[in-house]
Amino acid sequence: MSISPNATTLPILYSFRRCPYAMRARLAIYNSHLDVELREVVLKDKPTSLLTISPKGTVPVLQLPDGRVVEESLDIMYWALQQSDPDHWLPSELVPVIQALVKQNDDEFKYWLDRYKYADRYLEHPMEFYRSHCESWFAILEQKLISNDGFLLTDRYTLADIALFPFVRQCAHVDRSWFLQTPYLHLQTWLEKMINSSLFIQVMQKHPQWLAE
Template identity: 30%
Template sequence: MAEITIYSATVCPYAHRSRLVLLEKGIDFELIEIDLQNKPAGFTEISPYGKVPVIKHGDVRVWESAIINEYLDEVFPEPSLLPKEPVNRAQARIWIDFANTRFIWAYSNLLRSPDPQQQKAAAQELYSQLEFIEKEGLEKLSGEGSYWFGNSISLVDLTFYPWFERWSALEHYRGFGLPPEFTRLQQWRKAVSQRESVKAIANPTEYYIQRYARFAAPIAKKVSDELSVAGKLTLEQLQQAAQQGFKSVLNLRSPDEPGFLSDEQQQAQAAGLDYANIPLQSSEPDLISTKEAIRATENLPKPILIHCAAGARAGGIALIATAIQQGLTYEQIQEKAQQVDLDLNQPHLQQFLLENYTAKQETES
């Protein structure tokens, strides 16, 4: 019977870290793959944060990858993956914290930023983090060895490496390759990639390019500087929306629609987003709900991400709100809809156009 059970997801770099530690230590483990887009019922009873990785060791549960890895290193001390000297152990923990709070944030910010100007600034920030790793980390600590602390692999190496295996996605979507001038970093990446533990669970570059498309592509269509629209959102995309600078989410779906997230409000607020849910039927115009949705676009903090099942209702409300705010003519509304590829045949939008433009045009004629 396996000593450890790990709940993991192949696409997740955090879970990748802990699987590498298990393999490096030769620990017998049972792997349970979790579909992060369709988590099993009761998963939060195993993982209180609803995330991977989580390990079970007897009656003990541990979550959060950095904590899991130190736990494994203490409970299964050979081979040790932290330096023996206290000062070097402190250095290792500093670099693990740097990975979690600076490097990963810079990597993710570049991949997820939808705006070219934001991408330029994010690329500069990531370059600075790589330069810091090269000069303050590898040049000063690795000596003549291939790894962070010389000739022996450590938790620091395993903490950083999953993002470097995924670098193909960053290069594909943002044109940001690993800078060749960082020679120690290049050598380190090559050395770690040749480890048997790494090769045992490595994925091809195309795998990450395909799986990371949803992060790199914009999650929404921008109708104005204040309003964007999208189809139904996953919890992951709610977090992504917050990272992309949205301040609020307006959900036009009804709780009885398939796939409605019962805890969307709590998840949105946890990500720092204001939230409103105003159900709007897709089949027929609803003047009361339409007016309520328009009021929400006026009152919620901007920019707002409006979403529904496929984005049509959201597009209709965004166009109405934009037309009211900017005083658009009927021709300008048509032009705006064409620019952002939105459907003018939404019942709510048609009702608005009928009441505000058709009657007016007939009077003028």
């Protein structure tokens, strides 16, 4: 099992190390013990092979050996877990709840996260205004963690924890001092546990830019 920068006849994953969408795709692939060829993309210099199979030019994108292309991070996660789900991240009875929570994260929280992180581009309001909306999401997650023994939906990780984690991490790192003085102690613990996990450390290894031969 590996995420290899040099491989053949394997699914090809176009990725960018710091992208939260790509992070969660890599987390699912790695935890599923699947081999893929990792192609690290520089977003300002996207390879022609990526744009050919996915003209929108965003990552992650997974090209399967049979030619099928999976263009959304959640679909890549589902694909990986359908191949192998050793830690039961996708229990069938929780799929609707998982989907609803991830949709709320991606549709609502991400909107405010972008404005908080890039407040200098959104001058209609001060940074604190955008942060307050992010904090509302933190408060919701904190209560879920309290109710579920340190996880979002049950007493262990599910796809929801893994799919939300990169975005919570990104938001917390905008102003880490602020985040650490908030009352969301369970969220802080949950985040640090994931950041320090061997799984996250593995998927965050640096790879050189992939260049076509």
